[in-house]
Amino acid sequence: MLQFKLVLLGDSSVGKSSIVYRFVKDSFDEFRESTIGAAFLSQTITLEENNQVIKFEIWDTAGQERYKSLAPMYYRNANAALVVYDVTAPDSLMKAKSWIEELKKKVGNEELVICLVGNKVDICEEDDTKRKIEFEEAKDWANDENLLFYEVSAKTGYNVKEVFQKIGEQLYEYKKAEQANKGTQDNSNITSNIRLQEPQASNPTSCC
Amino acid sequence: MLNAERRPSVAERRSSFLSGSLQNSMNIPVVPHLAGIEDPLPETTPDKVDVLIAGTGMVESVLAAALAWQGSSVLHIDKNDYYGDTSATLTIDQISNWVNEVNSGTSSLSVCYTNAKLYISKSLRHSNTYVSRDFGIDLSPKILFAKSDLLSILVKSRVHQYLEFQSLSNFHTYENDSFEKLTNTKQEIFTDQNLSLMSKRNLMRFIKFVLVWDEQPEIWQQYAEKPISDFLVEKFKLENNQLYELIFSIGLCYNLDVKTPNALQRIRRYLTSFDVYGPFPVLYSKFGGPGELSQGFCRSAAVAGSTYKLNSQLLSFNPTTKEAVFKDGSKIKVEERVIVSPTQAPLDSKNIPKQEYEVHRLTCIVEKSCSEWFGEGESAAVVVFPPNSLKSNNRTVVQAFIVGSGTESCAKGTCIWYLSTVETGPRAELDLDAALEALERSIIRESSTDLENENDLIQLGPNGQTIINSVKLGQSFKEYIPREKVQFLLKLYYTQFTSTPPFDVVTPSVFEFSKEWPKDSSLLVPGASDNNIVYTSMPCAEISYDDVITAAKVLYEKIVGSDDDFFDVDFEDEDIPTYQNNGDVQYQNTFEEDDEEDEARDMDIVENEEPMGEMEI
Numbered sequence: 001m002l003q004f005k006l007v008l009l010g011d012s013s014v015g016k017s018s019i020v021y022r023f024v025k026d027s028f029d030e031f032r033e034s035t036i037g038a039a040f041l042s043q044t045i046t047l048e049e050n051n052q053v054i055k056f057e058i059w060d061t062a063g064q065e066r067y068k069s070l071a072p073m074y075y076r077n078a079n080a081a082l083v084v085y086d087v088t089a090p091d092s093l094m095k096a097k098s099w100i101e102e103l104k105k106k107v108g109n110e111e112l113v114i115c116l117v118g119n120k121v122d123i124c125e126e127d128d129t130k131r132k133i134e135f136e137e138a139k140d141w142a143n144d145e146n147l148l149f150y151e152v153s154a155k156t157g158y159n160v161k162e163v164f165q166k167i168g169e170q171l172y173e174y175k176k177a178e179q180a181n182k183g184t185q186d187n188s189n190i191t192s193n194i195r196l197q198e199p200q201a202s203n204p205t206s207c208c
Numbered sequence: 209m210l211n212a213e214r215r216p217s218v219a220e221r222r223s224s225f226l227s228g229s230l231q232n233s234m235n236i237p238v239v240p241h242l243a244g245i246e247d248p249l250p251e252t253t254p255d256k257v258d259v260l261i262a263g264t265g266m267v268e269s270v271l272a273a274a275l276a277w278q279g280s281s282v283l284h285i286d287k288n289d290y291y292g293d294t295s296a297t298l299t300i301d302q303i304s305n306w307v308n309e310v311n312s313g314t315s316s317l318s319v320c321y322t323n324a325k326l327y328i329s330k331s332l333r334h335s336n337t338y339v340s341r342d343f344g345i346d347l348s349p350k351i352l353f354a355k356s357d358l359l360s361i362l363v364k365s366r367v368h369q370y371l372e373f374q375s376l377s378n379f380h381t382y383e384n385d386s387f388e389k390l391t392n393t394k395q396e397i398f399t400d401q402n403l404s405l406m407s408k409r410n411l412m413r414f415i416k417f418v419l420v421w422d423e424q425p426e427i428w429q430q431y432a433e434k435p436i437s438d439f440l441v442e443k444f445k446l447e448n449n450q451l452y453e454l455i456f457s458i459g460l461c462y463n464l465d466v467k468t469p470n471a472l473q474r475i476r477r478y479l480t481s482f483d484v485y486g487p488f489p490v491l492y493s494k495f496g497g498p499g500e501l502s503q504g505f506c507r508s509a510a511v512a513g514s515t516y517k518l519n520s521q522l523l524s525f526n527p528t529t530k531e532a533v534f535k536d537g538s539k540i541k542v543e544e545r546v547i548v549s550p551t552q553a554p555l556d557s558k559n560i561p562k563q564e565y566e567v568h569r570l571t572c573i574v575e576k577s578c579s580e581w582f583g584e585g586e587s588a589a590v591v592v593f594p595p596n597s598l599k600s601n602n603r604t605v606v607q608a609f610i611v612g613s614g615t616e617s618c619a620k621g622t623c624i625w626y627l628s629t630v631e632t633g634p635r636a637e638l639d640l641d642a643a644l645e646a647l648e649r650s651i652i653r654e655s656s657t658d659l660e661n662e663n664d665l666i667q668l669g670p671n672g673q674t675i676i677n678s679v680k681l682g683q684s685f686k687e688y689i690p691r692e693k694v695q696f697l698l699k700l701y702y703t704q705f706t707s708t709p710p711f712d713v714v715t716p717s718v719f720e721f722s723k724e725w726p727k728d729s730s731l732l733v734p735g736a737s738d739n740n741i742v743y744t745s746m747p748c749a750e751i752s753y754d755d756v757i758t759a760a761k762v763l764y765e766k767i768v769g770s771d772d773d774f775f776d777v778d779f780e781d782e783d784i785p786t787y788q789n790n791g792d793v794q795y796q797n798t799f800e801e802d803d804e805e806d807e808a809r810d811m812d813i814v815e816n817e818e819p820m821g822e823m824e825i
Binding site for chain 2 (some may be wrong): 040062063064066067068069071072073074076108191192193194197198199200207
């Protein structure tokens with residue numbers, strides 16, 4: 001299993017969390033109260049091509065984005081970013097663009113997979129006059145910037161799985177290339193991490 | 209005790225709590241709730257909150273998270289564009305700005321720090337090898353004991369999931385111009401050739417006692433006001449080098465005069481932390497210390513609904529209207545308390561508690577890995593310079609926390625040395641310099657490859673085998689004059705002030721304030737912009753995090769009325785794993801928190817100590 005950190009970005013109320021909620025729980029709750037709990041969410045997918053299992057550790061902004069007060073911790077070691085805008089909100093694509101700038105500035109990783117996502121297409125399907133950002137406009141810009149691009153609906157689930165599948169595939173490609181490059185690199189000096197939730201079960205100096 | 213005033217906690221206010229039994233009976237799979245699902249959020253600052261906190265240092269961040277989980281609405285601001293305040297982990301560029309601000313004398317930062325001197329080498333300034341953000345320099349570096357209140361809060365609050373921790377097992381005591389690695393395991397004590405049988409027995413007797421020292425006042429009571437050194441010599445007949453290790457390396461005390469109970473507490477802290485996660489007593493966090501932990505707690509607070517705003521400075525607070533005004537012109541009504549770090553005090557503040565104690569710090573980045581000092585698979589060490597061990601005839605200990613690149617706090621091939629002392633005045637800087645010189649000499653000696661390459665020392669025999677001229681090698685070591693110099697990429701001196709005296713973890717009197725808003729306006733200082741603001745303490749000299757939870761709890765109790773529900777969080781997915789791939793269950797909390805049981809276990813360690821027999825051989 002390969003594990004990757006994915007961060008969500010975008011202005012408040014574009015529906016970042018709902019997309020993840022749809023992805024993780026495959027449900028959508030319009031009237032969900034502001035909720036709390038996990039440090040971050042996890043979800044696994046399987047790539048169709050080779051049955052590779054990929055686990056996403058998904059970080060939501062937890063409201064720190066309102067005043068652009070995201071901590072460096074948030075961006076650190078991110079492998080992928082979902083930058084979300086609202087197709088019915090005229091200036092939200094522009095704001096998404098500024099989030100991408102910020103992201104590139106903060107994350108040193110050249111192989112960061114960025115996916116631009118236009119949410120709430122269900123609203124346009126009901127009433128096309130509600131659409132404020134054209135598909136082509138966002139698509140062209142994403143192409144120029146080398147980003148993945150999807151329009152989705154967290155409400156209906158349209159394209160949500162596809163977004164994560166595509167990101168997973170891309171991450172897998174990078175990983176494969178990286179491992180091929182690494183080859184015989186010496187890993188002996190790596191300092192290992194301690195898991196705080198797992199105190200030593202067998203205490204060597206105690207009897208039991 | 210729950211009093212009537214207590215607000216329902218976040219958990220209690222959730223709809224799933226109210227209809228909990230129904231949901232459970234329907235057996236709906238419980239999935240952890242999302243962090244920060246957006247309610248339609250207001251585009252401006254909320255117009256009223258329960259608590260306003262200024263400064264995102266360690267104590268303030270823990271407090272914010274505790275309050276947020278309890279159900280209070282919190283606005284948490286910082287005048288800087290980064291998290292951490294007095295606990296920040298800063299890049300090279302941020303350090304430069306910080307030093308400038310300290311020296312400018314115009315900001316409230318100058319009340320808390322003085323005498324900041326920064327040297328940045330040319331090779332760091334104009335380098336293609338390093339970039340500013342390769343380095344994370346802690347303003348108040350800390351180590352985390354494996355058995356401590358902060359650690360259990362980290363686990364309970366799940367903040368640990370945002371962080372990465374590594375072990376630290378090497379504690380060195382500087383003696384006779386060299387580093388002695390601490391004999392800190394019982395096995396090591398028994399196999400130590402330098403210890404006599406009698407010493408071993410005395411040492412074991414003491415260790416057995418110290419684990420339960422507070423239950424045996426009859427043994428130490430007459431020493432309650434006396435120095436620990438008297439106690440150890442008179443009661444346990446310990447020898448000098450053992451005293452030094454126990455008091456300075458294990459206890460991390462500052463001088464031989466520390467009072468007996470204080471030192472016993474600290475010695476036990478080390479011993480009970482040993483073997484909790486493995487054969488080491490402390491941990492440290494990757495990418496930086498308190499700066500990282502602060503970010504983690506702030507994120508936790510945000511997840512629980514707090515609002516975060518960096519680059520935001522408090523201008524004034526009016527206790528009559530309860531209105532706080534910010535530099536950007538915005539205002540907010542604060543229902544309960546305004547908590548402010550001294551570094552973030554508004555201009556014209558007249559109520560900042562006196563910060564009378566000094567901590568002197570010297571932080572260096574060297575172009576050496578210093579891996580010689582680290583334990584296997586580790587990337588940090590503690591070096592302690594006991595009184596009178598340095599050329600400066602230091603009266604007080606100098607403590608050094610060494611952090612290598614494995615922590616990702618500095619670039620590959622470099623290392624950060626954090627030195628600090630509670631010595632006062634000009635002597636402090638002399639002590640720090642002397643300790644730095646000792647570190648420098650030591651690392652050159654230990655890491656030098658020059659000797660091995662020297663033709664005189666290593667000669668090839670006729671068959672190509674290596675012959676080492678050992679006589680010459682011995683001499684050479686003795687007379688070894690370093691040819692090589694340690695390259696310093698950065699040196700930073702500063703004096704930090706705190707209201708917490710050395711050894712007290714908190715001074716509760718600083719937090720003394722009435723629960724009620726003052727009705728008597730004569731209590732207010734005329735013209736002050738900070739009437740009725742509660743100030744937190746600046747970080748104290750303590751190298752561990754031991755003060756943090758205590759300080760946060762004292763404040764919490766003052767605000768909420770009781771500390772019973774301090775981080776009394778119940779996560780919905782507590783017992784039910786979210787997914788079961790490879791048995792990889794993420795949210796289990798198995799950390800032992802029952803003190804009584806722990807103590808019993810610790811006693812067991814001693815009771816069942818096999819090597820007692822070995823000693824008799």
